[in-house]
Amino acid sequence: MSILEVEDLSISFKQYTGGLKQKHHHVITDLTVTLEAGEILAVVGASGSGKSLLAHAILGILPSNAGMSGTIKYAGDELTAARQRAVRGKEIVLVPQSVNYLDPLMRVGAQVRTSVKQGDAIRAQRKVFQRYHLKSDVENMYPFQLSGGMARRTLLSTAMVSEANVIIADEPTPGMDPAVIVEALHHFRELADNGCAVMLITHDIESALKIADKIAVFYAGTTVEVAPVDDFFGNGEALRHPYSKALWRALPQNDFIPIRGSQPDPSALPSGCLFAPRCEKATLECGQARPEMRNLRNGMVRCIHAT
Amino acid sequence: MQLEAKDVGFRYENGPWLFRGINVTIEPGEIVGLTGPSGCGKTSFCKVLAGYEKPVEGSIAIHGSSLLKNVYHPVQLVFQHPEKAVNPRWKMLKTLREGGPLDQELLESLGIERKWLTRWPNELSGGELQRFCVARALGSGTHFLIADEMTTMLDAITQAQIWHVVLEMAKKRGMGILVVSHEAKLVQRLCHRIIDFHHMNGRRS
Numbered sequence: 001m002s003i004l005e006v007e008d009l010s011i012s013f014k015q016y017t018g019g020l021k022q023k024h025h026h027v028i029t030d031l032t033v034t035l036e037a038g039e040i041l042a043v044v045g046a047s048g049s050g051k052s053l054l055a056h057a058i059l060g061i062l063p064s065n066a067g068m069s070g071t072i073k074y075a076g077d078e079l080t081a082a083r084q085r086a087v088r089g090k091e092i093v094l095v096p097q098s099v100n101y102l103d104p105l106m107r108v109g110a111q112v113r114t115s116v117k118q119g120d121a122i123r124a125q126r127k128v129f130q131r132y133h134l135k136s137d138v139e140n141m142y143p144f145q146l147s148g149g150m151a152r153r154t155l156l157s158t159a160m161v162s163e164a165n166v167i168i169a170d171e172p173t174p175g176m177d178p179a180v181i182v183e184a185l186h187h188f189r190e191l192a193d194n195g196c197a198v199m200l201i202t203h204d205i206e207s208a209l210k211i212a213d214k215i216a217v218f219y220a221g222t223t224v225e226v227a228p229v230d231d232f233f234g235n236g237e238a239l240r241h242p243y244s245k246a247l248w249r250a251l252p253q254n255d256f257i258p259i260r261g262s263q264p265d266p267s268a269l270p271s272g273c274l275f276a277p278r279c280e281k282a283t284l285e286c287g288q289a290r291p292e293m294r295n296l297r298n299g300m301v302r303c304i305h306a307t
Numbered sequence: 308m309q310l311e312a313k314d315v316g317f318r319y320e321n322g323p324w325l326f327r328g329i330n331v332t333i334e335p336g337e338i339v340g341l342t343g344p345s346g347c348g349k350t351s352f353c354k355v356l357a358g359y360e361k362p363v364e365g366s367i368a369i370h371g372s373s374l375l376k377n378v379y380h381p382v383q384l385v386f387q388h389p390e391k392a393v394n395p396r397w398k399m400l401k402t403l404r405e406g407g408p409l410d411q412e413l414l415e416s417l418g419i420e421r422k423w424l425t426r427w428p429n430e431l432s433g434g435e436l437q438r439f440c441v442a443r444a445l446g447s448g449t450h451f452l453i454a455d456e457m458t459t460m461l462d463a464i465t466q467a468q469i470w471h472v473v474l475e476m477a478k479k480r481g482m483g484i485l486v487v488s489h490e491a492k493l494v495q496r497l498c499h500r501i502i503d504f505h506h507m508n509g510r511r512s
Contacts (some may be wrong), residue, residue: 046462048432149345174459178489179343203462206492250463252496258467263433270325 001076004035004058004166009070011062011221013052013266014180024067025266026090027276028053030071031295032264036167040198042229045218045247046263047098051201052097053221055168059094060084073128075165078199089115095159097201099151108154109139115162128157131187133180148175154266156184160191167191168199173207185211195230207252214299217244220263220274227299234298242279273303281305308335309417310356310382310451310483313366316430317348317355325351328509332500333451333483338474340494341487343504348374352504353455356485358385368452372400379407383444387456389436393428399439400424406443416472417442434465445476451483470497 011028028050035041043051056062058072060081072079074087076127086092093115103111112128113121129139132153145152152175159167169188173181189211192198208215209229217225224241231238235255236248249255261278266269270277272287277288285304293302309332310406316327325348334341335394343349354360356367358380366373369381379493383406386392403409403424418436444452452473458466474497477484488494494501 042464047434047465048462049462133388147346175345191472203460205463247463250467251492252467252490252493256470256496258464258469258471259416259469262420263432 001134002034002073003075004056004199005071006031006033007073008032009054009057009072010068011129012067013063013065013090014065023267026221026269027266028217030290030293031103033216033221033223033284035197035198036258037165038192039214040192040200040206040212041203042212043199044205044208044215045205045224046220048263050221050306051218051219051279052272053271055094055199055201058084058168059092060087061088061094067229067300070217076297080212090117090162091164092166093164094125095155095167096170096172096287097118099148099155102151102154104143107140107142110148112139112157112161117163117184124161125157128161133184134159136240149177149180152176153180153184160187166198166199168201170201171203171284172200173204181207186257196202201227202263206250206253217241219243221266222274222302223293223300224275225299225301231299232235240296240299240306241275241303242281242305243275275303308334308370308381308450311371312352312365313363313368313369315352315355315362315367316364317351317360317362322378326508328503329365329507331437331485331507335450335481335483337500338477338484338486338498340498340501341485341491341504342494342501345489347505347508349500349504350448351486352457353384353453356451357453358421359381359384364499375503379446379448379505382453383446383449383451384453384455385437385440385444385457387459389433389440389479390428392440393436397427398424399428399431402428403443404438407448409443409445410445413442413445413476414473416458416475418468421498424470432462437461437465438469441473443447445473450480451485453485453487455487456489457486458493459490466493 009028009031013025013027015023017023060089078119109125118125134153136241156172185207188198212229215227215229216223225244227239236245239245246259250258259278272289273291276282291302291304293300296306298300312329312331315329318324341349355362419438458469486494486497
């Protein structure tokens, strides 16, 4: 049984465009993804494709004008709003993307200690700070006294000491120097090897490949592919979806050649496959209906032409 | 035209020196990478180069002479966070006009759609906004572009799209570029040579 299952999740935002006229922005459409205990799932994809929103939906911290459909299951049972409140910060923790999530009026050492559930909180906090090369005087500082990289390491520490079953890390590494990034990635792997499930949302495909088991590729608010990490090599010939291939080839260490165009506007999504307007393989059929997610070669893909 | 930083040192008010004794020269059409650990003063150096801050010691010169005031600045800076670099109360067209008359060809090559021009900044994604910031910085009077983590927040496809346009423009106009980035692979891909800011910094001596 998967520890976390997201099935057909859709999220839309209501916006008033003038007077009482409303417009719905479909920011996540039919998203399906599962997370297993002991596994690291990396989530990569276009900027603004809904990666952070997925994290916020799982934790139940979406803004109030968001509407949601589909199901999220945790340990086999549906994750209702009440259950989200009960498990978040305890069994499911988030490493938020923005360093603004630190409490500005609390010393950072104390913030990290609040998430230690058993044993000596001070010792656990000092140990994790040492691991992330944060000097002993940092614990008495307030967030405004930290550099961007230090603030990120503090956020990460909070999740790492929590002994949660599921860690959702939303872009945890930008602004940190390479040595600390390596340390953080190893730490995720260690936690996963001890039975924790990790969802690592990132732009850094290269780092993700080093530690993750599977990679989910997002585009325009949906998962277009889930692939084992070993499929990311060469020209992307083992990848299933045209978007994943294009993303892989656009990396500076690969061809650095982009495809044209940009993601569709969430208020005017195409009726068929969301990637069809930019896809060179697109046929008439692609414009007719949204392709279903299907299993293919030990992975999953949302494309009728994929082989 | 050559952009030259001579013995540049900078600090905020009476704070500690962020850097001292920095010497960098960028030739027309040259693409130079600048790397260094976070917090070593790279962004402040970019601001000094582009005239946002005055060097506390040393000087910035273009083609041997110091810069004029009240004219279009030939050194333009693009920041990491586009949402912080545009006026939230201006529609995109007005923001774009800050860089001079519109260049339709450039807008098209950057993939800026016509309907985006009438939108507010909060109605566009980070990648879309950054295209505007790049277009704004590439006015015809720009001889040097400083790209401070310009594509760090963007996905690989958007990153490649933007850089292809910028590189082509650099070739066409003989524009020099300083690329500041933590991404070693990107810097290697783009630059003719790479300088390490941390090693150059004479602050500790």
